Amino acid sequence: MTDKNRYIVTVQDGQQVDLTQAKVVKSNNLYPFGQHNYAIYETPEGYFIKGLNTGAREIMLTCYELINEEEAYTYKHPYIREDEF
DSSP, rough: OOTTTEEEEEEETEEEEEOTTTTEEEEESSSOOOOHHHHEEOOOOEEEEEOOSSOOOOOOOOOOEEOOHHHHHHHHOSOOOOOOO
């Protein structure tokens, strides 16, 4: 049974990382969701995780990768939200 109060993600190498107690370093969570969404997390264990959206409209983040501290604090996201009129 999965604990619904935990935020566990799988990064690119298949490793699972618990983000339940992680601190958000920076993010863009604007709705509607899309490629403009991202989040950078720092876990209590000192891991830095980058979450990205590959274009999904109903889920904020769809893939995660382990990054280093320098990239976490200097990351510039390449996409901006483009509103539909």
